Amino acid sequence: GEALAVSARVAPLGSRLVLLLVEDLTEARRIEAVRRDFVANVSHELKTPVGALSLLSEAVMDASDDPEAVERFAGRMQIEATRLTNLVQELIDLSRVQNDDPLEDAEPVRVDELVAEAIDRCRHQAGAKQITMAAAGHVDLAVWGNRGQLAAALGNLVENAVNYSPARTRVGIAARRVTAPGGDMIEVAVTDQGIGITDKDKERIFERFYRVDPARSRATGGTGLGLAIVKHVAASHGGEVTVWSSEGQGSTFTLRLPEAGAARDRAHQRPDLD
Numbered sequence: 001g002e003a004l005a006v007s008a009r010v011a012p013l014g015s016r017l018v019l020l021l022v023e024d025l026t027e028a029r030r031i032e033a034v035r036r037d038f039v040a041n042v043s044h045e046l047k048t049p050v051g052a053l054s055l056l057s058e059a060v061m062d063a064s065d066d067p068e069a070v071e072r073f074a075g076r077m078q079i080e081a082t083r084l085t086n087l088v089q090e091l092i093d094l095s096r097v098q099n100d101d102p103l104e105d106a107e108p109v110r111v112d113e114l115v116a117e118a119i120d121r122c123r124h125q126a127g128a129k130q131i132t133m134a135a136a137g138h139v140d141l142a143v144w145g146n147r148g149q150l151a152a153a154l155g156n157l158v159e160n161a162v163n164y165s166p167a168r169t170r171v172g173i174a175a176r177r178v179t180a181p182g183g184d185m186i187e188v189a190v191t192d193q194g195i196g197i198t199d200k201d202k203e204r205i206f207e208r209f210y211r212v213d214p215a216r217s218r219a220t221g222g223t224g225l226g227l228a229i230v231k232h233v234a235a236s237h238g239g240e241v242t243v244w245s246s247e248g249q250g251s252t253f254t255l256r257l258p259e260a261g262a263a264r265d266r267a268h269q270r271p272d273l274d
């Protein structure tokens, strides 16, 4: 109604202006809806483990004369507490990458160090599933950015590759330099032989809390925030993240970031250009 009233008043000014105004209102409403959804999602995600903890603590009290039951319930409490901790930590990470300018303390960050850190972070999970992790290609490259954020981004991609793959498969990480008009970029590709992602889901997996299979995500400690964090980190570094996938065959997530030397050259050139 509001949008229509506005468009009726400005109609004589031309249809392009009308279109812009209507688009503006629609965009503002969309942003508001996304914000509301996010708050609702966070509340729901927090409620689930808190509710489970509350029920389990009652169960522990009722079972006080059955040590085996107490142990079982306590074990499940630990799982829920871990889930809650992961969620809160990822919410903090997400808010950091959304609010902090990563380039404020940017530095050259070696890709081989990021790769080693990411592999290290997943070593336990990968070992349990006998998944082989291998770094290939030219990892002796450096990107320009915030070390902590870059480590979180690559770590999330490798963690997902392990989580969404069956046992005894392979996760590969490869890096290469690609020439781009604005300066060289580095591409770090994480390839798995996992369950894959449909074309329809590919469009949505980078949204906060979107999961293809919520039960599977939760079972592996997933929060549904990982790829949203990756996307933010990539964008705020002047890069991007893309996905290629074939259902049942596997996926490749590619993180594209400014090369350290190229980014530094650009920064040095800036005063001259002004």
Ligand code: ADP
Residues within 6 Å of the ligand: 156, 160, 161, 164, 192, 194, 195, 196, 197, 205, 206, 210, 211, 212, 213, 217, 218, 221, 222, 223, 224, 225, 226, 227, 228, 251
């Ligand atoms: P989660 O914590 O659930 O892993 P993410 O934001 O990291 O959240 O990923 C969102 C969803 O995208 C996952 O729940 C999963 O359905 C899908 N996904 C992410 N990475 C992969 C992958 N390598 N292979 C298959 N599906 C994936």
